[in-house]
Amino acid sequence: NVKVAFIVSNQANESQAFSAKEFVKYGPDYGFDVSTFDAKGDTQAESQIVTTCIAQGFKAIFVNPNDIRAIVPALKKAKEAKVIVGMFSSELIGADQQYRDFAASSDDVLGGQLAAQQMIKAFPNGAKIVEIGGQAGHNAQLSRHDGFNGDKGIKGSKITVLDFKACQQWATDQAQAIMEDNIVKYGKDIQGVFVHWDNGATGVIQAAKAAGLKNLFIVGVDGNKAGYVQVKSGDQAVSIAQDFTAMAKKELQLAKDALAGKKANPAFNVIPQIIYDKASVSKYPLPQW
Amino acid sequence: MDTAGSQIILSIRDVTKSFPGVRALNGVSIDVRRGMVHGVVGENGAGKSTLMKILSGVYKKDTGTIVFDGKTIDHTTPYESMHRGLAIIYQELNLVNSMSVGENIFLGRFKEMKGMRGTHAKARELLDSIGCKVSTTKLVSELSVSTKQMVEISKALSFQSKLIIMDEPSTSLTGEEMSLLVKIIHQLKAQGISIIYISHKLEEIFDFCDVVTVMRDGNVIDTKPRGEFTRDELITKMVGRTIENEYPERSRQVGETLMEVKGINTRKLHDVSFTLRKGEILGLVGLVGAGRTETVRAIFGADRVRGHKVTIGGKPVTIHNPKQAKDAGLGLIPEDRKLQGLVLPFSVEQNISMASIDRFTRFGFLIKSLEKGIGARHVKSLGIKTPNTKVAIKNLSGGNQQKCIVGRWMEIGPSIFIMDEPTKGIDVGAKYEIYLLMKEIAEKGGAVILISSELPEVLNMSNRVLTIYDGRITGEFDPEHIPADVIMRAALGLGGAS
Amino acid sequence: MNNLYRLFTQQKAIVAIAVILLVMVAAGGDVSRIFFSSYNLLDMLNSSTILVILGLGVTLTVIAGGCDLSIGGILVVSGILSIQLQNFMPMPLALVLAVLFGTLVGFFNGFLVVQQKTEPFIITLGVGLLLTGVAQQLSDAHPVPANNPDFMNISNGYQFGDGQFTEGHFPGIPNLVIIMLICFVFFAWLIRYTSFGRNLYAIGGDYDVARYSGINVVANKWMTLVISGTMAALGGVLLSSKLNTGSAIYGDFTALVVNCGVVVGGTSFAGGVGGIWQSVLGLLLFGLLDNAMNVLNIPSWYQMMLKGTVIVAILWMDSYTQKRKRELV
Amino acid sequence: MNKVGFILKDYLVLLMILGLALVTAIIQPKFISPANLNNIMRQFGPLILVALGMTFVIVGGFIDLSVAGTINLVAVVTITLIDPLGQVGALIAGLVIGSICGAINAGLILTSGATTQAEALFITFGMSTVYSSLALIYSGGSTFHFWDLKEMPNMFEAIGAGSVGPLSVSFVIFLGALALLWIFHTKMAAGRAISLTGGNKTAARLSGVPIERSIVLIYTIAGFMAALGAIVLFSRVTTASPVIGAGFETNAILAVVVGGTTLKGGKGSVLRTVMGVLLVILLNNCLNLLGVSSYMQWAARGAILVFAIWLDNRKEVQGNQL
Ligand SMILES: Nc1ncnc2c1ncn2[C@@H]1O[C@H](COP(=O)(O)OP(=O)(O)OP(=O)(O)O)[C@@H](O)[C@H]1O
Numbered sequence A: 001n002v003k004v005a006f007i008v009s010n011q012a013n014e015s016q017a018f019s020a021k022e023f024v025k026y027g028p029d030y031g032f033d034v035s036t037f038d039a040k041g042d043t044q045a046e047s048q049i050v051t052t053c054i055a056q057g058f059k060a061i062f063v064n065p066n067d068i069r070a071i072v073p074a075l076k077k078a079k080e081a082k083v084i085v086g087m088f089s090s091e092l093i094g095a096d097q098q099y100r101d102f103a104a105s106s107d108d109v110l111g112g113q114l115a116a117q118q119m120i121k122a123f124p125n126g127a128k129i130v131e132i133g134g135q136a137g138h139n140a141q142l143s144r145h146d147g148f149n150g151d152k153g154i155k156g157s158k159i160t161v162l163d164f165k166a167c168q169q170w171a172t173d174q175a176q177a178i179m180e181d182n183i184v185k186y187g188k189d190i191q192g193v194f195v196h197w198d199n200g201a202t203g204v205i206q207a208a209k210a211a212g213l214k215n216l217f218i219v220g221v222d223g224n225k226a227g228y229v230q231v232k233s234g235d236q237a238v239s240i241a242q243d244f245t246a247m248a249k250k251e252l253q254l255a256k257d258a259l260a261g262k263k264a265n266p267a268f269n270v271i272p273q274i275i276y277d278k279a280s281v282s283k284y285p286l287p288q289w
Numbered sequence B: 001m002d003t004a005g006s007q008i009i010l011s012i013r014d015v016t017k018s019f020p021g022v023r024a025l026n027g028v029s030i031d032v033r034r035g036m037v038h039g040v041v042g043e044n045g046a047g048k049s050t051l052m053k054i055l056s057g058v059y060k061k062d063t064g065t066i067v068f069d070g071k072t073i074d075h076t077t078p079y080e081s082m083h084r085g086l087a088i089i090y091q092e093l094n095l096v097n098s099m100s101v102g103e104n105i106f107l108g109r110f111k112e113m114k115g116m117r118g119t120h121a122k123a124r125e126l127l128d129s130i131g132c133k134v135s136t137t138k139l140v141s142e143l144s145v146s147t148k149q150m151v152e153i154s155k156a157l158s159f160q161s162k163l164i165i166m167d168e169p170s171t172s173l174t175g176e177e178m179s180l181l182v183k184i185i186h187q188l189k190a191q192g193i194s195i196i197y198i199s200h201k202l203e204e205i206f207d208f209c210d211v212v213t214v215m216r217d218g219n220v221i222d223t224k225p226r227g228e229f230t231r232d233e234l235i236t237k238m239v240g241r242t243i244e245n246e247y248p249e250r251s252r253q254v255g256e257t258l259m260e261v262k263g264i265n266t267r268k269l270h271d272v273s274f275t276l277r278k279g280e281i282l283g284l285v286g287l288v289g290a291g292r293t294e295t296v297r298a299i300f301g302a303d304r305v306r307g308h309k310v311t312i313g314g315k316p317v318t319i320h321n322p323k324q325a326k327d328a329g330l331g332l333i334p335e336d337r338k339l340q341g342l343v344l345p346f347s348v349e350q351n352i353s354m355a356s357i358d359r360f361t362r363f364g365f366l367i368k369s370l371e372k373g374i375g376a377r378h379v380k381s382l383g384i385k386t387p388n389t390k391v392a393i394k395n396l397s398g399g400n401q402q403k404c405i406v407g408r409w410m411e412i413g414p415s416i417f418i419m420d421e422p423t424k425g426i427d428v429g430a431k432y433e434i435y436l437l438m439k440e441i442a443e444k445g446g447a448v449i450l451i452s453s454e455l456p457e458v459l460n461m462s463n464r465v466l467t468i469y470d471g472r473i474t475g476e477f478d479p480e481h482i483p484a485d486v487i488m489r490a491a492l493g494l495g496g497a498s
Numbered sequence C: 001m002n003n004l005y006r007l008f009t010q011q012k013a014i015v016a017i018a019v020i021l022l023v024m025v026a027a028g029g030d031v032s033r034i035f036f037s038s039y040n041l042l043d044m045l046n047s048s049t050i051l052v053i054l055g056l057g058v059t060l061t062v063i064a065g066g067c068d069l070s071i072g073g074i075l076v077v078s079g080i081l082s083i084q085l086q087n088f089m090p091m092p093l094a095l096v097l098a099v100l101f102g103t104l105v106g107f108f109n110g111f112l113v114v115q116q117k118t119e120p121f122i123i124t125l126g127v128g129l130l131l132t133g134v135a136q137q138l139s140d141a142h143p144v145p146a147n148n149p150d151f152m153n154i155s156n157g158y159q160f161g162d163g164q165f166t167e168g169h170f171p172g173i174p175n176l177v178i179i180m181l182i183c184f185v186f187f188a189w190l191i192r193y194t195s196f197g198r199n200l201y202a203i204g205g206d207y208d209v210a211r212y213s214g215i216n217v218v219a220n221k222w223m224t225l226v227i228s229g230t231m232a233a234l235g236g237v238l239l240s241s242k243l244n245t246g247s248a249i250y251g252d253f254t255a256l257v258v259n260c261g262v263v264v265g266g267t268s269f270a271g272g273v274g275g276i277w278q279s280v281l282g283l284l285l286f287g288l289l290d291n292a293m294n295v296l297n298i299p300s301w302y303q304m305m306l307k308g309t310v311i312v313a314i315l316w317m318d319s320y321t322q323k324r325k326r327e328l329v
Numbered sequence D: 001m002n003k004v005g006f007i008l009k010d011y012l013v014l015l016m017i018l019g020l021a022l023v024t025a026i027i028q029p030k031f032i033s034p035a036n037l038n039n040i041m042r043q044f045g046p047l048i049l050v051a052l053g054m055t056f057v058i059v060g061g062f063i064d065l066s067v068a069g070t071i072n073l074v075a076v077v078t079i080t081l082i083d084p085l086g087q088v089g090a091l092i093a094g095l096v097i098g099s100i101c102g103a104i105n106a107g108l109i110l111t112s113g114a115t116t117q118a119e120a121l122f123i124t125f126g127m128s129t130v131y132s133s134l135a136l137i138y139s140g141g142s143t144f145h146f147w148d149l150k151e152m153p154n155m156f157e158a159i160g161a162g163s164v165g166p167l168s169v170s171f172v173i174f175l176g177a178l179a180l181l182w183i184f185h186t187k188m189a190a191g192r193a194i195s196l197t198g199g200n201k202t203a204a205r206l207s208g209v210p211i212e213r214s215i216v217l218i219y220t221i222a223g224f225m226a227a228l229g230a231i232v233l234f235s236r237v238t239t240a241s242p243v244i245g246a247g248f249e250t251n252a253i254l255a256v257v258v259g260g261t262t263l264k265g266g267k268g269s270v271l272r273t274v275m276g277v278l279l280v281i282l283l284n285n286c287l288n289l290l291g292v293s294s295y296m297q298w299a300a301r302g303a304i305l306v307f308a309i310w311l312d313n314r315k316e317v318q319g320n321q322l
């Protein structure tokens, strides 16, 4: 089997721990032995791991970067060393794209847009909502925020964002604390909440329950176990689910093709996101992460 | 001697200084003349050290004027005053433990010394000139207290000073080193350098001081040429009352064996064994660094020493830490007050009560009223000068702090009281009280182990002395009947055991 | 024998480095070959450079009896500034200003720690938090990309070679390594052969004694924080150049890791002991350990455990050998 | 010194709290609404518990960076033990694990003979990494939810969201812990021993104060309180992840110090810590209510913390200035 590496930005993040498992699990199906490396959330460490992987002679690397810009100089070295580079769950911008062979991602901007569309669908006549962001500065947080508020998002709709705050970490209790303060500030004015990740939604739900707020329209992203269960129980209206298994398989396939000399086309592969809502959620199996 | 003729180098006029709750200096005026050794004496807390620290720029004075070498000094810093020619040897040692001897002497003058090589070369010269053999590259932390003191003296000498202040330099010097110091002082004098010499040892004052100032409670009581003071007058002026004897009558009720120590062996000590009897004051005599402190620390469980045997009252006891020592009826006044004795941010009361917490604890709870009583009782009985028992102990003078530590152990009433330099830096009046306490403990059937660098003190207080030289016990003497020089010979390792 | 004992007890970082190297030799096969390849070694050195540069400044503060936990904050702000300022001025000027920002923060730290006598540990921690907030605000929490190849080349370029890695071809020496070496030599000289350096040992050894001895303790100690701030800013600029981006999240791990590396190297937080090369070794040890564990492909969480254990073990040994001498306290 | 000056110096943090509250109340009257007061009470939750434990470590002259790791470990282990051991069993197990983590820290510090804060700083920093890695390895990186459990853990739900009269359960837990710890510290011999240990370890030891016991106690208390904090934390959010404790160590230390407990050891109290935590929480709350952006908030929080520490320090410096 060919040696390849999967480099995650932070394995303490459960979606990435899950993705790593999937890579290791499905690697052999595509003729790969996958080693995983963890940058532990440290941008600089991630560049370092990329170069270490080059030294170790991996034929292909899959990278889920902490910072899509900061990883580029390291990827440049990888390209110089003729290593196949696949972006996982993210995509480089503009000219930087020459330093990767392909990308498979669920497009966080799209995730934000989908969330916005769900919100608009629920409140065609407009509503007041609050937005609670994930870890400030994290790529997914930025993209979801931009997507949600951008042209294909709520821009031009009748939805008003009363308040936006990002958390210091992807920490449920921080989302909860922000929501509690929001409730004090805006009380029953709040009709909906866009929270960047389903585990954060857990905190939002707790805050709403404690304040006796009912019928909040809560939209989250991830579609992990928490989102699935919360949607099913009706606590959360919608979860925009990512499919990391499909993403991992796609990456492995693309790497296999690239090693065989086939150029990926298209280079950027959007892995469709599934919308879990009350009606649809039961059709899907319980996610494994 | 001509004391009035020479020119005034330092003139202090009406200097006052208050600390929260204490008026440390109360309109002090002193003139110091060129080429004179100016002794300053006074009880603990009289304000001596405070005055000196004002001169050197450590503290700021409240009011008054100071003229040094023709220039008025208002607000100075230690740096400025040194470069003006005013050097000081502080009461507490002032060396950086983690640095070498040479670097310490020329601390802050690396450039003037032209680097490391110059530093060590000049330091060697200086140390040689005062007869100190210690290597200049040795770390200060590895030195004995007295060697540190000598280094400190070389440091003061290294400045081209016009005035050198020595705040109790002799507290930890051996006799030999002391005579060296006296020689140095005479040399300095001959060069026209003035010296302010603070000491509680009156022999020294009468030995080589030209003028003596007596201070009490922040006031100057008197300044006269030495010859015009009698010893009794000096003491009376210092304490504001007359003192009959410097030492109390020796206690004489030595009974059966109370404690037996067998075979302490460490890297420094070799098979140290002795017995201690009831009602006895046992003196340990030796040069600084001979191993006296290490011996008592081993007994007290303060160091990790294993393999020796201690029996108290016939029963073997295991002492691996000070707590066990305390429980076995031992008490210790450590030699370094600031580092080993005091909890500086805590109140006088809490410092006194800290060894006897069990005494005012019921079911794990503290009874504050009892604690207050303990504090108040010892402040009163030991005559500790403090506004009240709640002030932080760091605000007391050295001697008063020491009394608090004595009080701490008096509360426990240990049957075996180890005192390592208990009177270091303590005034005559307070010393006498501590002597009486020792005697009282002995007479109540306890025993005292006394370590002191002041030979007269050990010889006058002890019923028996042990000499220690280089980690070995070299003799046992009855100081009442054996002349001091015989004992000293043993302490110097020159044989002559009884 | 005695020397061996001393080596073991006093230079734990060296011992730990030796152990890692031995393990990597013993691992044999591909692992050894990869690990000891010139590419990997050079890359490892290169990757430690920024931490070392930060560590140099921090070492001064630690020797003087302080510490600096604000370096993470300084690093990110000056990193962002170095890029943002390029929009308004020529690059060299922007870089100089970004570094001067660190100097300024260092000056402010010095004011708080030395002039106002606050506890350095907590106050610099606070300043670090403050600066991280400032960085978020400056960048709107977005990574700030640089668009200047010259800027990127500062950290990513090579001298004496073309930077290409192929078998049997000397790639040259990375700019960062050269910058680090220059800084290292300068600091080593500063600490050993200038009165400023010697004064720091005195100040850290005993602040009051140094003061009583006429050393201008305030100015000297203040200076350590100024230097540390400057070096942190330099590190920030170099990091931004290396990653071609500035962002508020780069500093998260830096402050504690650098201070820890300095201590692991043997510069004690008690002040007054240690030195420049000790810190460098301590920080290189971290780089080496990370790299070795990655080459051995140890799973991430076990890596964490191992690294934590190594830190604890070294510091435990350090305290143990120091205290073992005679007494417990 | 006059009385006003005294109050200014000794209760500065309190004054800052009042000032902050006043300004916020004027600009945003909802600040004093019952809902918000309830909010503030709830947000006391885990941080105060961790900070109370940290107070002892700091008063004892040490420091503990391992609480974040302890929280991570206790949270994931406790929640997964609810099914096999039952709620009470899991609760006890969690507290025991936290205490053991603390005891291990103490053991390392004692056996190495470390006596300074700096030594403790990095030893516990290393241990935090170790505990966190154990949490990650144990959980495989997953988050655990209440609804994963066989049945809803109503006791933990109550801890997280329940009320006793007007007070939230977590606030009651805090009050209980505060009372016990305050009594322990100020009224009991072991508490005094801890203060003395922080004041001067050598002197305390030579006076027969059991400093070894103090060291074991302070770290065990810190570990225990971190575990209690972890339990309140995951009960509040109804999920436990192996990184749930991130940042708690710094926030706890800051709160303790901002409250006025000196890092030099010996002096401080749990009541001061309550003030420190209150300030931190109010600050967040006020800035949120005033609509300050999150990024500005962090900058502002950093600034106010620096300011508070500086102010607090001023009084000490002035006290000592001669
Ligand atoms: N830093 C301080 N803060 C408050 N009070 C102080 C301080 N230093 C000294 N004092 C007080 O000032 C008075 C004078 O103390 P000082 O140390 O000058 O006495 P001294 O004559 O040197 O005594 P000793 O012989 O014991 O050394 C004492 O009452 C002491 O308690």
Ligand SMILES: Nc1ncnc2c1ncn2[C@@H]1O[C@H](COP(=O)(O)OP(=O)(O)OP(=O)(O)O)[C@@H](O)[C@H]1O
Residues within 6 Å of the ligand: B141, B142, B143, B144, B145, B146, B268, B286, B287, B288, B289, B290, B291, B292, B293, B294, B295, B335, B453
């Ligand atoms: N390397 C060292 N580091 C710290 N302190 C030391 C060192 N060497 C000696 N000391 C201190 O100096 C003292 C010397 O004690 P030792 O038992 O050797 O001599 P001693 O006879 O008691 O002399 P002294 O009069 O100096 O107390 C000890 O109390 C010890 O604490």
Ligand SMILES: [Mg+2]
Residues within 6 Å of the ligand: B048, B049, B050, B091, B398
């Ligand atoms: Mg004095």
Ligand SMILES: [Mg+2]
Residues within 6 Å of the ligand: B292, B293, B294, B335, B420, B451
């Ligand atoms: Mg001694």
